[in-house]
Amino acid sequence: MTSSSEAARPDAPPAFVLEPNQPVPADLRGRVLALGNFDGVHRGHAELARVAGAMAAERGTSAAALTFEPHPRTVFRPEQPVFRLTPEPIKVALLAELGLSPSFIIPFDRAVAGIPAEAFVDDLLLGQLGAAGLVCGYDFHFGKGRTGSPEMLQARAGHAGIPVAVVPPFTFQGEPVSSTLVRTALEAGDVGHAAALLGRPWFVRGEIAHGDKRGRDLGYPTANMHLARDCRLRFGIYAVRMKIDGVWRDGVASFGSRPTFDDGAPRLETFVFDFSGDLYGRTVDVAFVAFLRGEAKFDTLDALIVQMDVDSARARGILAATPAFLL
Incomplete structure (x- = not known):
């Protein structure tokens, strides 16, 4: 998935945490801002980036993202955390x-949620960040009670001479x-459909931990990874690729509770084909290419x-039969 928007400047920090009334460095102000949660960084988000990049080029500046962490729905319903497709570091890198x-x-909490929509525009977008332009999706809402809408944003920013797309x-x-459709596909194990919506295979990142070594005894030594608690990927067996030292290597992975053994906490166990290196303690990416079957007890x-x-x-x-990919 690519964008025609201006390439990220190498000297720009990948992320800048906004605190209330905190001055923003002058060289980071005056950007065209793409607004949203951006979970998954899917094809729709790439379109926002394209539009923001075009607007930035017209206005002689560069484009940036304005996003929220954690996901607002998780703040309001902590007992039902959102299945995050891209944790913050991955999201920032993809953007x-x-x-x-x-x-x-923006560190999102109930205090931030209580900011009136008018103040969000005037004080944060136009004041603190000095936005040169704004881009949002048709369904973007913000401010106390979600009263801020794209139409309100266009009217208020437009009054200040700031264009809004x-x-x-x-x-x-x-x-x-949408991010919701990607989550639904992954919950069904349809990683191919998820990849089509994302514009790339869905992948997870984590540290390889010691397991119980059963795979080694079975002739299938695995690299074990604990995924986030909110991960609702369907339990089962997948064709995968693991990124090791910058190289994507083919493998097969099981995600689930290991019903043949202990029915324990879910974890991802990956057998990398034709590889014998030590991965313990290393952080790797695992990309899901195809669903093979559901979890079963033998x-x-x-x-x-x-x-x-x-x-x-x-x-x-x-x-x-799957082309190589670069992520």
Whole structure:
């Protein structure tokens, strides 16, 4: 997924946390700001970046993102945290690749949620950040009670001479693109559909931890990773690629509770084909290419090994036919 927007300036920090009344360095003010949660950084977000980049070029400046952490819905419903597609560091990096840099991050809490929409525009967007232009999606709402709308933003910023572009619903192959639809696809295990909406395979990042070494005894040593608690990827077996030292290597992974053994806390266990290096303690990315089957409990270890052989062969075949990708 690419953007024609201006490339991120190498000297710009990737993220800048906004605190109330905190001065923003002069060289970071005066940007065209793309506004949103940007979870997943999908094709629709890439369109916002494209529009922001074009507006920035017209106004002789560069484009940046304004986003919120944590996700506002998680603040209001902590018992039902949002399934985050891209944690903050990944989101910031992906936005920078789209030409939005830095990402101005508003630490979202109930106090921020209580800021009147008018003050959000006047004091933060136009005052603190000195925005040269604003870009938002058709469904962007902000301010106390979510009373701020794209129309209100256009009217208020426009009165100050600041242009506002509202991006209509973005569709890909006839289907609307949204973070919610990506989450729904992943919850169903449909990583191919998720990739189509995102414009790239969905991937996770984490540190490789020691496991119980059962995979090694079975002839399938795995690299084990604990994913975020809010991850609702469907339990099952996947054809994957793991990024090791900048190189994507093919493999097969299980995400679930290991019902044949202990039915424990969910974790991701990846067997990397034709690799024997030590990964413990290293942070790696795992990209999901295809769903192979659901999680299952086996009566014997021999039956499990037979199925693992089948899964590995299927994964090798799928990945051999899948073009290499750079993330």
